[in-house]
Amino acid sequence: MSEVTLYEKLAAYGKSDYYPYHMPGHKRRARGRMPEGLFDIDITEIEGFDNLHQAQGIILEEQERAARLYGAEESFYLVNGSSCGIMAAISTAVREGGHILMARNCHKSAYYGAYLRNLKQSFLYPEIIEGYDIYDAITAVQVEETLEELECSDEPPVEAVLIVSPTFEGRIADVKAIAEVVHRRGIPLIVDEAHGAHLGLGKGFAPNSCAQGADLVIHSVHKTLLSLTQTALLHVNGNLVDRVRLHRFLKIYQSTSPSYVLMASISEAVRRIETDGERLFAAFYDRWMKMMEALSACRKLTFLPQESGQDIGKLVICVQKTSLSGQQLYDILIEKYHLQAEMPSMSMVLAMFTVGDTEEGFRRMTDALLEIDGQLVRGELGGDAVINGWRGTAGSLLRERPRRALLLGQAWDEPMELCPLSACAGRIAGDFINLYPPGIPIVMPGELFTEELLKNIHHCMEAGLNVQGIADVRGEAYLQVLAGK
Numbered sequence: 001m002s003e004v005t006l007y008e009k010l011a012a013y014g015k016s017d018y019y020p021y022h023m024p025g026h027k028r029r030a031r032g033r034m035p036e037g038l039f040d041i042d043i044t045e046i047e048g049f050d051n052l053h054q055a056q057g058i059i060l061e062e063q064e065r066a067a068r069l070y071g072a073e074e075s076f077y078l079v080n081g082s083s084c085g086i087m088a089a090i091s092t093a094v095r096e097g098g099h100i101l102m103a104r105n106c107h108k109s110a111y112y113g114a115y116l117r118n119l120k121q122s123f124l125y126p127e128i129i130e131g132y133d134i135y136d137a138i139t140a141v142q143v144e145e146t147l148e149e150l151e152c153s154d155e156p157p158v159e160a161v162l163i164v165s166p167t168f169e170g171r172i173a174d175v176k177a178i179a180e181v182v183h184r185r186g187i188p189l190i191v192d193e194a195h196g197a198h199l200g201l202g203k204g205f206a207p208n209s210c211a212q213g214a215d216l217v218i219h220s221v222h223k224t225l226l227s228l229t230q231t232a233l234l235h236v237n238g239n240l241v242d243r244v245r246l247h248r249f250l251k252i253y254q255s256t257s258p259s260y261v262l263m264a265s266i267s268e269a270v271r272r273i274e275t276d277g278e279r280l281f282a283a284f285y286d287r288w289m290k291m292m293e294a295l296s297a298c299r300k301l302t303f304l305p306q307e308s309g310q311d312i313g314k315l316v317i318c319v320q321k322t323s324l325s326g327q328q329l330y331d332i333l334i335e336k337y338h339l340q341a342e343m344p345s346m347s348m349v350l351a352m353f354t355v356g357d358t359e360e361g362f363r364r365m366t367d368a369l370l371e372i373d374g375q376l377v378r379g380e381l382g383g384d385a386v387i388n389g390w391r392g393t394a395g396s397l398l399r400e401r402p403r404r405a406l407l408l409g410q411a412w413d414e415p416m417e418l419c420p421l422s423a424c425a426g427r428i429a430g431d432f433i434n435l436y437p438p439g440i441p442i443v444m445p446g447e448l449f450t451e452e453l454l455k456n457i458h459h460c461m462e463a464g465l466n467v468q469g470i471a472d473v474r475g476e477a478y479l480q481v482l483a484g485k
């Protein structure tokens with residue numbers, strides 16, 4: 001075991017008199033106006049610093065440390081975010097052209113993985129939480145029923161199941177129960193736990209998916225712990241995953257020049273939790289509970305309670321009982337209080353808290369929301385969230401289940417053309433149509449447009465929702481469709 005951390009070793013090297021006749025080109029000195037110290041530790045795979053793609057030394061030790069923290073059999077550093085981990089997990093678990101059962105609320109990277117490997121996708125559609133317009137977590141019953149249905153159909157056997165937990169908005173699934181259902185079929189469960197790198201690390205927090213039986217688990221360390229953007233981890237457990245293939249796909253989807261700055265940042269984040277995690281998470285938990293207790297006094301704004309399966313740290317502020325839209329509340333928080341939330345939707349605002357937050361961070365959000373709620377109660381604050389007599393709820397669009405005409409991998413490679421939205425019924429989608437937030441595909445390439453679906457898309461656009469994937473041609477909405485089909 002190395003005595004020094006990756007960061008310490010890099011920092012000492014940066015101060016040494018070794019002259020770099022190697023990449024990167026800045027030679028650890030020509031940093032321009034960038035912060036001092038950053039370039040000192042930005043090296044390539046030189047003597048003594050191991051190689052992410054064939055880890056045998058200090059990087060292997062750091063990865064083993066991460067595995068111990070999460071109770072995983074093996075962990076891998078990711079420098080291209082959870083995105084590359086999700087693509088590697090899918091590509092490993094399902095053969096090219098194979099069949100995957102995945103939650104419809106998966107991140108784009110899951111769809112990109114399916115495209116690259118020309119997979120057949122079957123979907124698990126999560127329930128929608130009324131009033132909040134967000135997807136709930138997938139349940140074990142849904143997975144069981146969908147697998148049974150597929151087993152009784154002509155579809156080829158499902159080779160892996162992929163779910164997201166926690167979701168972007170913090171909905172946590174019963175991963176243990178889902179893993180049991182999936183493992184009964186002898187296939188692996190992949191959990192996109194990008195938003196849950198903090199799970200299982202503190203008292204009061206839900207367990208992480210490695211401890212719940214998942215075979216492949218992906219964590220964005222940068223999202224909910226203390227490391228730099230793009231840093232993530234992939235964990236593997238059990239014997240359902242071919243580890244040789246996993247190594248291969250990690251090589252394919254990651255840079256051949258992984259950043260030592262990013263890797264050192266993962267190492268420091270892991271060590272910080274190891275040495276100080278108990279105190280950090282206890283303080284985070286107390287501050288969160290205090291904030292939620294104070295916010296329970298709100299009469300207009302409502303919040304998803306933890307007992308409903310909501311992650312600690314994801315504050316979902318619902319505006320349904322007010323005359324504000326989520327966007328209007330989001331703007332007030334920025335303009336009046338200088339509080340930058342993660343994202344707004346028509347029905348809610350999502351604010352994120354982590355162990356990195358200060359007491360002041362919790363207090364400022366609490367005070368602002370209490371003040372806004374008071375103004376709403378007294379009628380001093382109000383917007384025109386109701387547009388065309390309709391609040392613009394996204395629920396109807398999130399409930400759409402378009403029929404597939406072609407696989408994503410086939411459709412996205414076909415020649416395309418633009419077609420006026422009003423004339424798209426019966427045509428095959430050529431590109432993704434996402435509702436943002438949450439940015440999940442309502443329609444993906446290869447799926448069929450129906451009159452009903454187009455009416456719904458049109459309605460949501462009219463109501464001011466951000467429907468992505470629509471071209472504006474001289475004021476008219478056009479959609480990308482497969483040419484001549």
Ligand SMILES: Cc1ncc(COP(=O)(O)O)c(C=O)c1O
Binds near residue numbers: 081083167168
């Ligand atoms: C649910 C989910 N999975 C995966 C990702 C990708 O993570 P990263 O940005 O680390 O690549 C995101 C990004 O927002 C996400 O929301």
